[in-house]
Amino acid sequence: MKKETQGITVKKENLVDWYSEVVQKAELADYAPIKGFMIIRPNAYSIWQNIQDYFNKVLEKKGVRNAYFPLLIPESFFKKEAKHAEGFNPELAYIKNTDEGEKLALRPTSETIMYDSYSKWIRSWRDLPLKINQWCNVIRWEVKQTKPFLRTREFLWQEGHCVFSTENEAEENMNEMAEEYKKMVEEILAIPVLIGKKSEGEKFAGAQTTMTIESLMPDGKALQMGTSHNLGQNFAKAFNVKFKDQNEKEQYGWQTSWGFSTRLIGALTMVHGDDKGLVLPPKIAHNKLVIIPILFDKTSEKVLKKSKEIEKKLAKFNPIADYRTDYSPGWKYHEWEMKGIPLRIEIGPNDLAKKQVVIVRRDTNEKISVPEKNIEKEVPKLLDEIQKNLFNKAKKFLDSRIDKAETLKELKEKIKLGKIVKAYFIDDGKTEDYIKEATEGSTSRLIEFSKTAGICIHTGQKTNTIGYFSKSY
Amino acid sequence: MKKETQGITVKKENLVDWYSEVVQKAELADYAPIKGFMIIRPNAYSIWQNIQDYFNKVLEKKGVRNAYFPLLIPESFFKKEAKHAEGFNPELAYIKNTDEGEKLALRPTSETIMYDSYSKWIRSWRDLPLKINQWCNVIRWEVKQTKPFLRTREFLWQEGHCVFSTENEAEENMNEMAEEYKKMVEEILAIPVLIGKKSEGEKFAGAQTTMTIESLMPDGKALQMGTSHNLGQNFAKAFNVKFKDQNEKEQYGWQTSWGFSTRLIGALTMVHGDDKGLVLPPKIAHNKLVIIPILFDKTSEKVLKKSKEIEKKLAKFNPIADYRTDYSPGWKYHEWEMKGIPLRIEIGPNDLAKKQVVIVRRDTNEKISVPEKNIEKEVPKLLDEIQKNLFNKAKKFLDSRIDKAETLKELKEKIKLGKIVKAYFIDDGKTEDYIKEATEGSTSRLIEFSKTAGICIHTGQKTNTIGYFSKSY
Numbered sequence: 001m002k003k004e005t006q007g008i009t010v011k012k013e014n015l016v017d018w019y020s021e022v023v024q025k026a027e028l029a030d031y032a033p034i035k036g037f038m039i040i041r042p043n044a045y046s047i048w049q050n051i052q053d054y055f056n057k058v059l060e061k062k063g064v065r066n067a068y069f070p071l072l073i074p075e076s077f078f079k080k081e082a083k084h085a086e087g088f089n090p091e092l093a094y095i096k097n098t099d100e101g102e103k104l105a106l107r108p109t110s111e112t113i114m115y116d117s118y119s120k121w122i123r124s125w126r127d128l129p130l131k132i133n134q135w136c137n138v139i140r141w142e143v144k145q146t147k148p149f150l151r152t153r154e155f156l157w158q159e160g161h162c163v164f165s166t167e168n169e170a171e172e173n174m175n176e177m178a179e180e181y182k183k184m185v186e187e188i189l190a191i192p193v194l195i196g197k198k199s200e201g202e203k204f205a206g207a208q209t210t211m212t213i214e215s216l217m218p219d220g221k222a223l224q225m226g227t228s229h230n231l232g233q234n235f236a237k238a239f240n241v242k243f244k245d246q247n248e249k250e251q252y253g254w255q256t257s258w259g260f261s262t263r264l265i266g267a268l269t270m271v272h273g274d275d276k277g278l279v280l281p282p283k284i285a286h287n288k289l290v291i292i293p294i295l296f297d298k299t300s301e302k303v304l305k306k307s308k309e310i311e312k313k314l315a316k317f318n319p320i321a322d323y324r325t326d327y328s329p330g331w332k333y334h335e336w337e338m339k340g341i342p343l344r345i346e347i348g349p350n351d352l353a354k355k356q357v358v359i360v361r362r363d364t365n366e367k368i369s370v371p372e373k374n375i376e377k378e379v380p381k382l383l384d385e386i387q388k389n390l391f392n393k394a395k396k397f398l399d400s401r402i403d404k405a406e407t408l409k410e411l412k413e414k415i416k417l418g419k420i421v422k423a424y425f426i427d428d429g430k431t432e433d434y435i436k437e438a439t440e441g442s443t444s445r446l447i448e449f450s451k452t453a454g455i456c457i458h459t460g461q462k463t464n465t466i467g468y469f470s471k472s473y
Numbered sequence: 474m475k476k477e478t479q480g481i482t483v484k485k486e487n488l489v490d491w492y493s494e495v496v497q498k499a500e501l502a503d504y505a506p507i508k509g510f511m512i513i514r515p516n517a518y519s520i521w522q523n524i525q526d527y528f529n530k531v532l533e534k535k536g537v538r539n540a541y542f543p544l545l546i547p548e549s550f551f552k553k554e555a556k557h558a559e560g561f562n563p564e565l566a567y568i569k570n571t572d573e574g575e576k577l578a579l580r581p582t583s584e585t586i587m588y589d590s591y592s593k594w595i596r597s598w599r600d601l602p603l604k605i606n607q608w609c610n611v612i613r614w615e616v617k618q619t620k621p622f623l624r625t626r627e628f629l630w631q632e633g634h635c636v637f638s639t640e641n642e643a644e645e646n647m648n649e650m651a652e653e654y655k656k657m658v659e660e661i662l663a664i665p666v667l668i669g670k671k672s673e674g675e676k677f678a679g680a681q682t683t684m685t686i687e688s689l690m691p692d693g694k695a696l697q698m699g700t701s702h703n704l705g706q707n708f709a710k711a712f713n714v715k716f717k718d719q720n721e722k723e724q725y726g727w728q729t730s731w732g733f734s735t736r737l738i739g740a741l742t743m744v745h746g747d748d749k750g751l752v753l754p755p756k757i758a759h760n761k762l763v764i765i766p767i768l769f770d771k772t773s774e775k776v777l778k779k780s781k782e783i784e785k786k787l788a789k790f791n792p793i794a795d796y797r798t799d800y801s802p803g804w805k806y807h808e809w810e811m812k813g814i815p816l817r818i819e820i821g822p823n824d825l826a827k828k829q830v831v832i833v834r835r836d837t838n839e840k841i842s843v844p845e846k847n848i849e850k851e852v853p854k855l856l857d858e859i860q861k862n863l864f865n866k867a868k869k870f871l872d873s874r875i876d877k878a879e880t881l882k883e884l885k886e887k888i889k890l891g892k893i894v895k896a897y898f899i900d901d902g903k904t905e906d907y908i909k910e911a912t913e914g915s916t917s918r919l920i921e922f923s924k925t926a927g928i929c930i931h932t933g934q935k936t937n938t939i940g941y942f943s944k945s946y
């Protein structure tokens with residue numbers, strides 16, 4: 001036991017402190033020497049890589065191809081689409097000492113530089129649809145307080161950018177990609193989300209319509225986990241993205257863009273973690289189990305041999321084999337629990353005698369004795385159960401926190417309880433601004449259109465729009 | 474035939490113009506709106522992704538884990554290791570308008586920012602070896618003329634950074650990674666390389682020893698395709714990367730770094746391309762074949778049906794199925810030849826009758842009639858042959874261009890012939906500087922130590938060092 005005290009010292013109910021301790025001690029991220037930046041450590045990067053692997057398959061299926069566009073964007077590009085310019089202006093960082101005349105910004109998102117190329121590449125309807133994605137780093141010079149994964153000045157993401165010849169295709173693409181996001185997040189990250197449109201005030205700078213997926217964190221704040229935009233012809237007109245249709249007539253293209261980021265890793269941590277640390281859903285965990293032999297002098301050789309046999313049998317689950325002799329089994333249990341490994345397999349001399357192993361679930365702490373011959377069947381079954389259990393627990397929480405309000409007072413009270421509160425409102429920007437102020441910063445995370453009209457909680461007017469209001473990250 | 478004239482208009486012997494035309498027309502890259510930057514288009518990015526997939530497996534096997542460090546690095550970090558500072562200073566770009574006191578540079582390479590973290594993460598011999606890699610963009614503000622893939626102000630690369638507790642391990646790691654680079658480049662890119670040490674003048678800024686892999690381009694200029702450095706304790710001392718050894722004594726770590734970049738795509742293009750355009754080695758090609766049906770009104774339905782059958786049979790080779798009716802087969806042949814697809818399968822009514830298809834090799838233009846029932850066996854065999862043929866052709870070229878010289882005059886003449894010329898020289902920096910000037914810019918691409926001594930072509934002194942001199946990219 002040569003190492004310092006380990007383990008998480010803060011309860012999860014104290015979410016802010018708990019989060020920074022888990023991020024550090026599970027070695028997900030570290031603070032960078034520059035304010036607002038983070039270092040994504042291997043334990044977190046492997047999550048990102050699994051997400052990339054999953055999503056690259058989705059992209060291939062959808063006919064979207066990966067590419068890479070420059071980090072630097074001429075300042076003038078941002079000015080071409082007025083709302084986009086307004087939305088991103090405060091967050092831009094520029095480089096200096098260049099030999100160019102013009103100021104060059106570090107990309108906060110790549111609509112402008114990509115569509116400049118699209119305008120050259122697209123000539124005819126035959127060139128459409130054009131579907132390109134890029135995985136890259138982006139820089140947004142946030143002034144709000146930063147937090148690893150959730151809000152940093154640099155983060156990693158994917159951004160897809162498509163051009164279609166009809167408005168319908170663009171609308172469809174926006175919807176299908178939002179659905180793919182929901183599917184991915186629910187299936188592999190085990191995080192249930194709400195899906196819907198953004199209000200006028202919350203939609204992307206330059207978009208006609210924005211779809212979002214949102215989940216609720218344990219502190220009652222919503223987290224936006226991915227957005228998909230129908231850009232209409234706004235950018236096409238600003239960047240001259242035109243094509244000749246089948247009648248040789250020139251038309252503007254219809255565009256979409258959609259993205260998610262390393263923020264997902266922050267969500268994952270907050271939603272599933274517990275007082276012991278990180279809890280990884282098996283589908284996103286690179287190492288799905290850890291093997292810990294219980295070593296005593298007399299039997300250690302036999303136990304090690306058996307452990308290695310089992311390690312080999314379970315190779316496809318990328319087991320961590322912790323055979324170190326200068327740490328006690330107890331120390332190791334804590335270590336790998338803190339790091340969120342879904343299953344722990346303990347093998348001691350008694351197990352050897354009984355031809356069994358002990359398997360411990362990270363999510364429930366349940367200890368299960370499994371005959372050695374069943375282990376290859378039992379492990380995937382248990383992993384599957386953990387995956388489902390984590391999703392169901394999170395779903396129950398989310399469902400329990402969705403409520404509704406008929407007055408502003410009721411809305412305020414329920415938001416204070418950490419709920420997502422449904423309320424009728426007029427989606428004209430002003431009303432949402434008012435609610436935001438009245439509720440100390442809550443916004444509509446998404447909206448839906450109800451068949452039956454209701455009364456706007458602010459203006460008292462009739463409306464079919466329901467907003468899902470809450471605080472958010 | 475609705476499209477403009479296509480095809481490459483320049484012969485490969487005119488390499489500079491040919492290269493830019495192929496890069497553009499095969500849609501590998503496009504010029505960016507900012508000087509010296511490039512857009513990596515999907516046809517090139519898919520090559521990069523295949524390289525990543527291959528190399529991520531190598532990394533996993535070697536116990537190296539991926540991570541991500543910030544894009545921005547405090548200026549002071551560069552000053553900590555004197556030679557590193559001197560080497561990179563002219564290429565640094567900085568951001569402005571920050572709220573930090575200090576100037577922040579865009580990373581040209583990440584030794585400094587990574588080792589700052591390493592100094593915090595490493596405490597004991599138990600934390601070693603530490604092996605981390607990152608895939609990222611880097612910025613080097615080149616002042617020389619830029620060229621897509623070969624020299625641009627931004628490029629993509631991987632950089633591996635390891636710390637060991639002994640000098641031996643670091644030396645071994647440097648060597649084994651250089652060998653892995655050689656293996657990768659030869660096996661999947663089919664480019665034969667020379668491997669060896671860099672001279673004092675050519676080694677990495679801050680390294681003790683640099684290993685390099687180099688190939689020869691058709692114009693007789695060498696291209697460095699990857700380097701691996703033994704950093705000794707230079708950076709460890711500058712960044713305080715220390716560990717307590719098993720006797721509780723504090724020691725500096727021994728470090729390595731190694732990297733290759735999207736430059737490999739430029740090499741691939743130049744080495745294998747021909748007058749018709751790009752030629753992709755099958756192992757790096759995402760789409761290993763294209764299926765082109767020969768459609769006539771009466772038989773088109775049957776031919777299309779058969780084409781789709783074959784497409785399905787060959788699905789694992791990611792076939793491009795070009796069923797467009799507004800382009801002639803001839804047009805399509807040219808198009809996919811230009812883009813380098815290894816095999817073309819033609820299916821016409823006559824083939825249907827004979828229960829065969831015609832397969833055309835991109836590398837040799839050979840047309841082969843293959844009975845339909847043999848096609849699944851024949852395709853991988855042909856792909857394998859193409860891969861080998863491309864490597865052998867390139868190897869023959871490289872071997873034919875290696876020569877030696879005993880005088881400076883001879884060296885000059887042979888370099889003018891586009892050769893890599895071996896010559897004895899004193900590796901003290903000054904001698905190489907002299908040779909560089911005398912040969913209008915040639916340098917030693919790598920060096921080797923001969924058992925028998927020879928006479929330095931400049932100083933006339935005895936030496937065991939042989940340099941491989943040539944012009945280079």
